[in-house]
Amino acid sequence: MGAHNRYWSVDNVYAQQNGGKYNFVMAPLVAVPNDTSFWYDLMKNATSWGLKMYEQDWLNVETLLSNDLAEDLSLGERWLTEMGNAAEFNNITIQYCMSLPRHGLMSTQIPVVTQARASEDYHVQEDQWKIGVSSMFAYALGLAPSKDTFWTTTVQNGNPKYPKKQELWPALQTVVATLSMGPVGPGDMIGATNKDLLMRCCNMEGLILKPSRPATAMDLQIIKAAFPDFNGPDGQVWTSLSEIYGDKTTQFGILLAANMSKPYKLRAYQTEFPYQFYDSIVFPYNKPQAAMPFNGKYPLNLNGCTSDQFCLFYLSPIIIV
Numbered sequence: 001m002g003a004h005n006r007y008w009s010v011d012n013v014y015a016q017q018n019g020g021k022y023n024f025v026m027a028p029l030v031a032v033p034n035d036t037s038f039w040y041d042l043m044k045n046a047t048s049w050g051l052k053m054y055e056q057d058w059l060n061v062e063t064l065l066s067n068d069l070a071e072d073l074s075l076g077e078r079w080l081t082e083m084g085n086a087a088e089f090n091n092i093t094i095q096y097c098m099s100l101p102r103h104g105l106m107s108t109q110i111p112v113v114t115q116a117r118a119s120e121d122y123h124v125q126e127d128q129w130k131i132g133v134s135s136m137f138a139y140a141l142g143l144a145p146s147k148d149t150f151w152t153t154t155v156q157n158g159n160p161k162y163p164k165k166q167e168l169w170p171a172l173q174t175v176v177a178t179l180s181m182g183p184v185g186p187g188d189m190i191g192a193t194n195k196d197l198l199m200r201c202c203n204m205e206g207l208i209l210k211p212s213r214p215a216t217a218m219d220l221q222i223i224k225a226a227f228p229d230f231n232g233p234d235g236q237v238w239t240s241l242s243e244i245y246g247d248k249t250t251q252f253g254i255l256l257a258a259n260m261s262k263p264y265k266l267r268a269y270q271t272e273f274p275y276q277f278y279d280s281i282v283f284p285y286n287k288p289q290a291a292m293p294f295n296g297k298y299p300l301n302l303n304g305c306t307s308d309q310f311c312l313f314y315l316s317p318i319i320i321v
Contacts, residue, residue, distance in 0.1 A: 002053035002095075002183075003046065007062040014038060025075065027066040032079055039086035047090050054087055057097040077106065084110035095146060095183075104141045115182045118145035122187065123162070129169070129176045130259075132217030132238040139181075145214050147177045149187030152194040159189065169307045171197060172258055179215035179240055179256060184208055215240040215256055220270055233302060235260030239271055253277055253315030257305035265299040276317040285312040 008024065008031040010017075015024040015031055022038035024031040033039065043054070063069050069076045080103070087094050088111065096103050096116040107113035118134040128148070135145035150173035154166050167173065177184045178201040186198055202208045215238040224232030240254040253273050268278045282294040294300050294315065305311035 001050040002055060003051050004055045004057055004097075007058040007065075008033060014042075025066070025068045025072075027068065030062050030065045032062065032066050032069060032075060033082070034075065034078065036082050036086075039082045040089065043086040043090040043092055047092070051092055053093050053095060055095040055097055056083065059096055059099040059103050061098065063100060063103075076102075080106050080110060084112050088112045096143075097146075101137075104137065104143065107143060108141055113143065115144040115146050116141075117148060118180070118182070119147045122148040122150055123165075126168075129173055130236060131176065131180065132215065132236055133222065135180060135214045136216045139214050139216065144181040146182035146185075147173075147180050149185045150174070150177060151188055151192070152186050152198050153188060153192050156189045156192045169310075170194065172307055172310050174198060174201060175256065175310065175312060176215075177201065178208065179211060179238070179254065181210050181214040211240040211254055212243040213241055215254065218270070218272060233257070233260060233264040233266070234262055235305065237264075237266070237302065239273065241273070250319075251276070251317070253280070253313075253317075255282075255300075255313045255315065256310065257302045257312075258310035259307045260302060260305040263301060263303040265301055267299050268295050273315070277315055280315045280317045283314045283316070285314060288314075 010026055010029065010031050012018065012020070012024070012031060014020040014022045015026070016022060017024065017026060022033065023035040025034045043051070046054070063076070084094060092112065094110070094113045096107060096113060099116055104116060107116070116138050118131040118138050120128050122128055131145055131147055138145040150170070151167035152170045152174060154168065154170060159165070174197055184201045186193055218233070218237050218239055220232040221235070221237045224230050224234060235257065236259045238256045242252045242254065244250045244252070251274060253271070255271065268280065271277065279295045281291050282300055283291050292298065300313065302311055
């Protein structure tokens with residue numbers, strides 16, 4: 001079971017200032033735990049009801065609203081390290097959320113921090129799924145990027161907070177979450193989940209069929225975004241790899257293209273895949289029988305790769321035995 005926590009309020013019942021037993025450093029709007037025993041007690045108590053993953057959210061708010069975290073050189077380190085040590089002692093992993101780069105860097109010293117949000121909050125907004133660039137930073141720090149929750153159906157009536165919202169691209173949301181390497185967390189109302197769509201992410205036991213590294217934006221996409229006159233794909237083009245381990249490691253490629261405004265012919269050497277993919281076979285996910293060669297002679301035509309009808313390809317290098 002996973003549990004979500006926002007920032008610590010100044011009126012939280014754990015603080016000595018409010019009659020509790022633990023030391024907190026108080027700011028006008030937030031409080032920072034500064035007590036090793038607090039984290040050990042919190043994590044130990046949570047294991048009694050099945051906690052396996054603790055999500056510390058609102059890290060940016062907690063940090064930016066506390067002057068003490070800016071003035072005390074060791075308070076921030078103690079805060080995150082004590083949280084991590086207590087989680088590790090109780091066999092709990094941690095997800096960071098709304099984290100700043102400093103939190104991500106600190107996570108390299110805290111092994112139980114295994115994942116971090118790489119997206120904005122999910123409010124059924126158009127661009128929230130675009131995590132191809134932010135996932136690069138998370139993965140470089142050894143973290144699995146998290147895309148946040150999503151709807152698997154377009155219309156979910158009865159939500160008073162978002163009465164007119166629609167999820168236009170539930171299939172794209174699902175594939176992005178699956179390829180992120182992070183959690184796949186549908187946020188549908190009861191009875192509104194598209195089971196057939198959601199179960200494409202995992203096997204019947206619920207094991208997520210994730211790649212060996214998260215899908216991240218190609219250099220061509222980033223250069224095109226920075227220099228519009230550059231001959232690159234105008235949209236989102238991400239790549240990933242799946243590795244099968246045995247006597248010899250075998251790699252298979254994954255390429256996702258979406259939100260493209262015009263077609264683009266992609267050459268094998270441009271994909272940033274290992275050299276063995278320069279002569280490979282490409283399988284469209286929705287029509288695998290239409291396999292095609294992908295090499296120096298035959299480029300991959302990224303055509304019609306919109307947000308609604310995204311393009312997803314699986315690549316297999318040609319193996320000579």
